[in-house]
Amino acid sequence: MSLTFLFFGILAVLAIATAVICVSNKNPVVSAMALVAHFFMLAGLYLTLQAQFIAILQILIYAGAIMVLVIFVIMLLNLGDEEKLREKTKYRKILASLLGIGFIAMLCSVYLGGGLGNKATSPMAITIGAPAALGKELFTNYLFAFEAIALLLLTAIIGAVVLAKRKVD
Amino acid sequence: MNDLLLTIIEVLIKGMVLVTFILLGAAVQVYLERKISAFIQGRIGPNRAGPFGLLQPFADVIKLFMKEDIFPKLAFKRFHQFAPVISMGIAIVVYAVIPFADPVKITMADGTVKEIVMGVAPNLNIGILFILAMTSVGVYGLTLAGWSSNSKYSLLGGLRSAAQMISYELSMGLAIIGVLMICGSFSLSDIVTHQKGWFWHWNIFAQPLAFIIFMVSSFAEMNRTPFDLPEAEPELVGGYNTEYSGMKFGMFFLAEYSNMATGSILLILLFFGGWHLPFPQEWLGLQTGSIALGIVQLAVFLFKLLAVIFFIIWVRWTVPRFRYDQLMHMGWRMLLPLALLNIAVTGIILFII
Numbered sequence: 184m185s186l187t188f189l190f191f192g193i194l195a196v197l198a199i200a201t202a203v204i205c206v207s208n209k210n211p212v213v214s215a216m217a218l219v220a221h222f223f224m225l226a227g228l229y230l231t232l233q234a235q236f237i238a239i240l241q242i243l244i245y246a247g248a249i250m251v252l253v254i255f256v257i258m259l260l261n262l263g264d265e266e267k268l269r270e271k272t273k274y275r276k277i278l279a280s281l282l283g284i285g286f287i288a289m290l291c292s293v294y295l296g297g298g299l300g301n302k303a304t305s306p307m308a309i310t311i312g313a314p315a316a317l318g319k320e321l322f323t324n325y326l327f328a329f330e331a332i333a334l335l336l337l338t339a340i341i342g343a344v345v346l347a348k349r350k351v352d
Numbered sequence: 353m354n355d356l357l358l359t360i361i362e363v364l365i366k367g368m369v370l371v372t373f374i375l376l377g378a379a380v381q382v383y384l385e386r387k388i389s390a391f392i393q394g395r396i397g398p399n400r401a402g403p404f405g406l407l408q409p410f411a412d413v414i415k416l417f418m419k420e421d422i423f424p425k426l427a428f429k430r431f432h433q434f435a436p437v438i439s440m441g442i443a444i445v446v447y448a449v450i451p452f453a454d455p456v457k458i459t460m461a462d463g464t465v466k467e468i469v470m471g472v473a474p475n476l477n478i479g480i481l482f483i484l485a486m487t488s489v490g491v492y493g494l495t496l497a498g499w500s501s502n503s504k505y506s507l508l509g510g511l512r513s514a515a516q517m518i519s520y521e522l523s524m525g526l527a528i529i530g531v532l533m534i535c536g537s538f539s540l541s542d543i544v545t546h547q548k549g550w551f552w553h554w555n556i557f558a559q560p561l562a563f564i565i566f567m568v569s570s571f572a573e574m575n576r577t578p579f580d581l582p583e584a585e586p587e588l589v590g591g592y593n594t595e596y597s598g599m600k601f602g603m604f605f606l607a608e609y610s611n612m613a614t615g616s617i618l619l620i621l622l623f624f625g626g627w628h629l630p631f632p633q634e635w636l637g638l639q640t641g642s643i644a645l646g647i648v649q650l651a652v653f654l655f656k657l658l659a660v661i662f663f664i665i666w667v668r669w670t671v672p673r674f675r676y677d678q679l680m681h682m683g684w685r686m687l688l689p690l691a692l693l694n695i696a697v698t699g700i701i702l703f704i705i
Contacts (some may be wrong), residue, residue: 236481239485240439242488242489251491255495314477
């Protein structure tokens with residue numbers, strides 16, 4: 184058993200545990216903090232795949248920026264009454280469980296179709312996680328997609344500014 | 353397996369030495385803070401515990417340990433207990449990627465040359481991003497402390513800290529990009545090696561605007577005056593740590609001083625040539641990789657660190673605290689556009705050269 188596999192096992196179990204806490208806990212702040220912990224576990228999983236740059240961006244952007252905003256909003260709103268937040272509709276639960284079963288079936292088919300066991304990492308994969316290799320790929324082979332995403336984000340920012348600028352009556 | 357075991361032992365020893373130095377460093381900073389502020393205000397400062405009051409920080413720590421640990425009745429217990437741990441843990445974990453000197457080569461008994469890096473994992477190729485990510489996660493300690501205390505002063509302090517840190521993180525990150533463009537690497541070791549030689553190779557001369565933006569934002573990230581709104585005593589009693597007592601308060605205190613050291617270290621590594629002397633090391637006849645050079649570099653690093661910390665404490669008693677709207681105005685309307693401008697100008701100049 185390799186060290187990577189050991190780390191993978193620990194991180195995977197913790198990731199699932201925090202995800203379950205995030206969904207099942209009734210306190211919104213606990214849920215949000217569990218999600219933050221989950222992002223850390225995901226970053227760890229990326230590290231076991233040699234993708235350091237993605238791992239650190241996961242923490243920097245999701246755990247460090249987006250979730251801080253979420254917590255900020257939860258604290259400002261002070262959502263105390265949990266009874267009001269509880270789901271009352273039945274059909275959503277049924278739909279959600281159906282989707283969940285479908286997802287598990289999909290995962291199983293992929294896993295069984297691809298065969299079990301370790302696959303050797305190619306030497307390319309080790310350098311591809313480093314920032315330099317990633318940047319080279321982004322600005323040569325995937326330049327169009329990169330620019331398209333940049334444009335999309337710019338549109339979103341302009342939209343946010345327009346919405347925030349609107350005078351409150 | 354043997355190599356792995358050796359690496360683990362090496363990292364453990366380095367980690368223990370580092371943590372000891374972080375805690376001792378916090379004590380030194382507390383002492384300096386008290387003495388320098390006393391000097392600036394025309395007082396004497398601590399002079400009872402030990403010669404020149406040198407034992408004062410230890411007396412403080414013992415006092416904090418002895419105090420009763422009080423839980424507010426309506427506090428959210430789990431997070432109230434966990435928040436100082438987050439703050440302190442994040443403050444310490446950052447040191448994992450900080451290099452302190454060039455690698456030292458030691459000849460082993462069997463003639464093999466072993467290279468020892470000065471730091472736990474300083475050659476990480478995402479070093480600076482790791483530090484940015486960890487400091488951005490550090491906000492949770494303060495916000496959770498504010499929220500879980502269930503007190504209006506704490507909550508206001510927590511909210512302020514979250515808003516302030518999100519705002520200034522942005523200009524801090526963008527200011528660093530200018531330096532990264534020049535050095536062409538995320539690794540802190542590479543950035544410092546790039547500034548080797550005469551002192552005009554230091555990044556502060558190549559990136560003066562980035563230096564100013566980074567310094568101001570790191571003051572805000574450290575919650576130091578003039579940006580100490582999360583714990584403004586006259587308005588908020590004590591800010592996010594109002595409801596804390598004993599060593600849990602002490603942990604916030606330690607985390608704050610450890611963050612101050614981290615901010616100073618980043619300033620030195622990014623802009624002041626790190627551990628390099630202001631002139632080429634060959635002038636002193638020091639060989640690359642020798643133990644003597646390692647010691648000299650550590651001393652230079654420590655000297656620069658103390659100078660920056662002195663500057664930070666000096667600023668505290670020189671500049672008054674900002675008003676909240678001034679703080680936001682400065683972060684979003686001045687520093688952020690200036691940082692973007694800096695990136696654009698650096699890009700154009702690098703393209704021409």
